[in-house]
Amino acid sequence: MAENRDPIANTSLEQYLESRGVSRRDFMKYCTGLAATLALPLGAAEKVAAAIADDKRPAVIWLHFQECTGDSEALLRASRPTVAELILDYLSVDYHETIMAAAGHQAEQARAKTLEEYKGKYIAVVEGGIPTKDGGLYCCIGGRSAVDIATEVCGNAMATIAVGTCSAYGGIQAAYPNPTGAVSVSELLPSIPVVNLPGCPVNTANLTGTVAHLLTFGNLPQLDRYKRPLFAYGKRIHDNCERRAHFDAGQFVETWGDHGHRQGWCLYKMGCKGPATFHNCPQVRWNDGINWPVGAGHPCVGCSEPGFWDSMSPFYGRLPNVPGFGAETTATKIGVGLTVATAAAFAAHGVVKTTQLRMKKD
Amino acid sequence: MRRLAIKVWEFPVRLFHWTNFLAIVVLSLTGAYIHWPFLSTPNSAFPFLMGWARAIHFVAGWVLMVGLVGRLYWAFVGNRYARLSTFFPYLTRKGWKQIWGVLRYYAFLARRMPSHLGHNAIASTAYGFLFLLLGFQVVTGFALLGQADLASTVYRVTGWVFDIATSQWVRLGHYFAMWVIFAFFITHIYAMWMSDLAERDGTAGSMFSGYKYGDLESFADTDPRGR
Numbered sequence: 001m002a003e004n005r006d007p008i009a010n011t012s013l014e015q016y017l018e019s020r021g022v023s024r025r026d027f028m029k030y031c032t033g034l035a036a037t038l039a040l041p042l043g044a045a046e047k048v049a050a051a052i053a054d055d056k057r058p059a060v061i062w063l064h065f066q067e068c069t070g071d072s073e074a075l076l077r078a079s080r081p082t083v084a085e086l087i088l089d090y091l092s093v094d095y096h097e098t099i100m101a102a103a104g105h106q107a108e109q110a111r112a113k114t115l116e117e118y119k120g121k122y123i124a125v126v127e128g129g130i131p132t133k134d135g136g137l138y139c140c141i142g143g144r145s146a147v148d149i150a151t152e153v154c155g156n157a158m159a160t161i162a163v164g165t166c167s168a169y170g171g172i173q174a175a176y177p178n179p180t181g182a183v184s185v186s187e188l189l190p191s192i193p194v195v196n197l198p199g200c201p202v203n204t205a206n207l208t209g210t211v212a213h214l215l216t217f218g219n220l221p222q223l224d225r226y227k228r229p230l231f232a233y234g235k236r237i238h239d240n241c242e243r244r245a246h247f248d249a250g251q252f253v254e255t256w257g258d259h260g261h262r263q264g265w266c267l268y269k270m271g272c273k274g275p276a277t278f279h280n281c282p283q284v285r286w287n288d289g290i291n292w293p294v295g296a297g298h299p300c301v302g303c304s305e306p307g308f309w310d311s312m313s314p315f316y317g318r319l320p321n322v323p324g325f326g327a328e329t330t331a332t333k334i335g336v337g338l339t340v341a342t343a344a345a346f347a348a349h350g351v352v353k354t355t356q357l358r359m360k361k362d
Numbered sequence: 363m364r365r366l367a368i369k370v371w372e373f374p375v376r377l378f379h380w381t382n383f384l385a386i387v388v389l390s391l392t393g394a395y396i397h398w399p400f401l402s403t404p405n406s407a408f409p410f411l412m413g414w415a416r417a418i419h420f421v422a423g424w425v426l427m428v429g430l431v432g433r434l435y436w437a438f439v440g441n442r443y444a445r446l447s448t449f450f451p452y453l454t455r456k457g458w459k460q461i462w463g464v465l466r467y468y469a470f471l472a473r474r475m476p477s478h479l480g481h482n483a484i485a486s487t488a489y490g491f492l493f494l495l496l497g498f499q500v501v502t503g504f505a506l507l508g509q510a511d512l513a514s515t516v517y518r519v520t521g522w523v524f525d526i527a528t529s530q531w532v533r534l535g536h537y538f539a540m541w542v543i544f545a546f547f548i549t550h551i552y553a554m555w556m557s558d559l560a561e562r563d564g565t566a567g568s569m570f571s572g573y574k575y576g577d578l579e580s581f582a583d584t585d586p587r588g589r
């Protein structure tokens with residue numbers, strides 16, 4: 001879309017970065033970090049840099065469905081423009097409702113045009129869940145349902161990147177009882193190539209990493225069973241956590257602000273979901289690598305796992321409550337109940353039985 | 363009436379019974395600690411407390427797995443009391459009759475337990491379910507273990523678990539099963555004690571010696587050679 005690309009249409013990436021105060025050195029530093037995030041061998045940074053700076057600039061269509069725009073926010077509202085942002089800017093996002101200048105029919109036309117011109121070559125980025133119930137009427141844009149738009153746009157893309165937990169797994173609207181029948185992109189379109197980048201929000205480092213991989217190697221990174229790239233979701237938070245030594249030592253925070261909390265001990269007993277969550281937060285961190293939840297003293301809530309809202313809550317409890325038993329019914333309550341009931345039943349039976357035996361003897 | 367001693371539990375059955383028992387006790391203690399680490403080491407007096415609990419849990423987990431596989435093998439080659447089919451009496455009409463008889467006896471509606479030598483029909487049903495539950499513990503336990511390294515063989519073998527349920531549900535199931543095992547344990551001890559007392563068949567000692575006792579009548583439909 002011409003008016004979108006205008007400021008950078010005829011400049012190279014390096015010129016563009018230069019104009020924003022990013023030197024070649026900064027750019028190379030960034031690419032080295034990116035290569036490390038992608039777990040590529042030494043020297044791959046050059047290749048990544050060359051691929052990113054190449055003039056191909058694949059078109060990107062960024063779709064918004066049932067979402068809070070948190071993923072776009074994560075990308076756009078950093079404290080200062082990062083190299084990552086600028087590169088993603090440069091990647092010619094042809095359609096992004098939140099940031100594009102065009103609106104209404106004009107915007108829809110831009111999408112149609114990109115779709116036609118770059119069929120099979122553009123990258124679709126999806127943010128938000130897709131409601132399927134009642135003909136998909138719970139999310140309509142420009143008179144078309146999200147189901148319809150996603151099917152057309154993702155179905156004709158080179159690849160689809162589902163950013164954030166909502167488009168990757170359905171997110172909060174797909175939580176029980178899922179009134180709108182919300183699904184993820186890969187549930188709606190199981191046969192198209194999809195990379196899930198869950199997280200609430202997505203970590204921009206992982207988005208640029210995935211795009212860089214696509215540009216450098218021409219294919220998608222290796223994925224796990226939930227279609228998440230292994231470079232970002234291949235290790236458990238718990239196994240890379242800076243508080244892990246306290247876990248192994250048996251040093252736990254018991255209440256907020258206690259001695260252990262001030263000492264930076266493990267948050268396991270405060271409901272930390274690090275042991276069940278695969279994400280590279282401990283290494284990449286958030287907000288330009290400033291910190292991450294566990295680093296700031298809050299337990300991990302497991303936002304990048306499937307079934308986040310249903311299986312990671314309660315956030316301050318270790319395990320989910322038992323479904324079908326009403327709120328606040330923990331497995332422990334039921335387990336203790338079961339054990340006590342069994343003991344009581346046999347105690348009663350034992351009284352009758354021993355009396356019976358004694359009477360027989362007499 | 364003449365009392366007979368009959369070899370019921372062969373050596374491998376007894377061996378696996380006790381290795382499984384030990385493993386389950388250790389797994390329950392360490393598992394309970396992993397679930398809720400009630401002991402803390404505020405001043406590093408005993409560093410690596412959770413580390414040890416987990417390490418012991420995993421070793422006991424391997425022991426349980428080997429014990430279950432060994433017992434399963436013996437269910438195919440062992441004597442009639444060790445056979446796989448004894449754990450599923452509800453699959454046959456005759457078994458149902460037995461179950462009904464035992465139920466009436468337990469509810470004080472019948473004077474005598476239907477004749478049996480191995481386990482009675484309800485007991486063997488319970489053990490069948492226990493073995494399934496322990497199998498569930500092994501599968502979910504190894505699946506959780508495999509999460510530490512997605513490239514590991516353990517994960518390659520057990521990762522399919524996470525196609526069925528996400529890891530928190532797997533954990534919840536693994537945790538809750540512990541309580542079911544506790545309830546089983548109480549039942550098991552009571553039933554053993556009660557049957558020893560009421561039937562005078564030597565149940566309590568049988569898992570050590572291998573022998574059970576009874577009169578000819580109660581062995582009516584069994585083969586004294588134990589085959």
Ligand code: HEM
Pocket residue numbers: 275318319385386389390392393394396397398416419420422423424426427496499500501502503504506507508533536537539540543
């Ligand atoms: C009688 C059988 C078993 C019982 C009663 C048992 C009990 C438990 C319990 C209560 C937990 C804590 C769950 C939580 O709150 O998150 C646990 C965790 C675990 N169990 Fe077991 N378990 C058994 C068998 C096994 C086996 C056979 C393995 C396989 C090696 C195993 C591996 C694990 C692992 C890997 C964890 C997670 C440890 C962690 O998060 O650090 N368990 N077990």
Ligand code: SF4
Pocket residue numbers: 237238239241242243244245247265266267268272273274275294299300
């Ligand atoms: S804080 Fe959470 S992720 Fe870190 S070691 Fe403790 S339980 Fe694991």
